[in-house]
Amino acid sequence: MAWxxxxxxxxxxxxxxxxxxxxxLGLLEQPERRYNGYKQYEVRHLxxxxxxxxxxxxxxxxxxxxxxxxxxxxxxxxxRELDRNLQASIERLERARADIAVILRDDxxxxxxxxxxxxxxxxxxxxxxxxxxxxxxxxEDALADLRKMVESDSxxxxxxxxxxxxDADEEAKRFLIERLAEVLTQNLLDYPWLSDPVPHLSxxxxxxxxxxVDAVVELYNPAQLxxxxxxxxxxxxxxxxxxxxxxxxx
Numbered sequence: 001m002a003w004x005x006x007x008x009x010x011x012x013x014x015x016x017x018x019x020x021x022x023x024x025l026g027l028l029e030q031p032e033r034r035y036n037g038y039k040q041y042e043v044r045h046l047x048x049x050x051x052x053x054x055x056x057x058x059x060x061x062x063x064x065x066x067x068x069x070x071x072x073x074x075x076x077x078x079x080r081e082l083d084r085n086l087q088a089s090i091e092r093l094e095r096a097r098a099d100i101a102v103i104l105r106d107d108x109x110x111x112x113x114x115x116x117x118x119x120x121x122x123x124x125x126x127x128x129x130x131x132x133x134x135x136x137x138x139x140e141d142a143l144a145d146l147r148k149m150v151e152s153d154s155x156x157x158x159x160x161x162x163x164x165x166x167d168a169d170e171e172a173k174r175f176l177i178e179r180l181a182e183v184l185t186q187n188l189l190d191y192p193w194l195s196d197p198v199p200h201l202s203x204x205x206x207x208x209x210x211x212x213v214d215a216v217v218e219l220y221n222p223a224q225l226x227x228x229x230x231x232x233x234x235x236x237x238x239x240x241x242x243x244x245x246x247x248x249x250x
Contacts, residue, residue: 002040012049019049027052027065059086116147122155124162126219133215137208142200145191157183161228166221173223177231184235189242 009016022028028048031041055065059082068075095114102117103110112120113131120128131150135143157180164176188194201208216225 002034002042003046005039005041008041008046008049011046012053014049014053022049022052025062027062058082115143116150119147119150122153122158123150124158126162126224127158129219130212130215133211137201137203137211138197139200139202142193142197145193149187149191153183161224164221164224164227166223168223173227173230176227177234180227180231181234181238184231185238185242188235188239195236195239 003011005016005019009019012019019028023030028045031039031045034040051069052065055068056062060068060078064078068078099112099114099117102108103112106118106121108117108120109128113128113135115135116123116128116131123131131146134146138146157176160176161180164172193200197208198205203211216228220228
């Protein structure tokens with residue numbers, strides 16, 4: 001029995017282009033041709049193609065299939081690495097499914113920051129953008145704490161900050177600064193690493209600082225930016241006073 005390229009591909013559950021691609025990579029040997037020039041594949045070609053497809057289905061990269069199928073000394077290590085990659089993919093997919101479930105349950109924005117779907121509805125556009133950026137700059141422990149901070153906040157201050165016009169008067173800004181400082185002070189006390197985040201950064205300190213500076217300047221209007229800066233300064237001072245008061249007398 002001899003098969004054409006199309007017939008071989010159909011038997012193996014793949015495509016003619018895939019068969020040709022395997023030929024180009026040297027994974028599948030070229031068959032002899034009939035008198036009319038058409039290829040004629042034999043059982044050994046079908047079996048080889050099925051074995052290639054099996055390894056590809058397992059996730060073995062095409063570049064490694066030749067060595068893995070030959071069973072060289074590196075095959076066990078290659079399979080262990082593949083298994084680790086598959087486990088990471090499974091975990092990523094499980095997180096994605098969990099996030100989708102929360103998005104559907106809470107009718108949250110589809111593009112909510114990863115892991116923040118449950119609280120996304122209370123975030124302003126600017127705050128959501130900052131959290132998106134934070135997911136690339138902080139480690140998982142820091143992001144878990146950030147989620148707790150957002151969960152403990154009713155969202156009222158964030159909404160007021162988001163509605164603050166660029167030409168807000170001093171009274172409006174001062175009122176918001178005092179309220180925001182209270183929240184920031186408590187966060188500094190509850191999560192001491194906020195005062196020294198370097199151990200929790202996934203990028204360099206310089207890249208992190210510059211990214212946040214660029215982000216807040218672009219995402220917040222001048223009045224909002226002033227409130228953020230002044231509230232941060234006030235919160236750090238208030239947190240320092242509380243820590244000193246808590247410190248045992250020497």
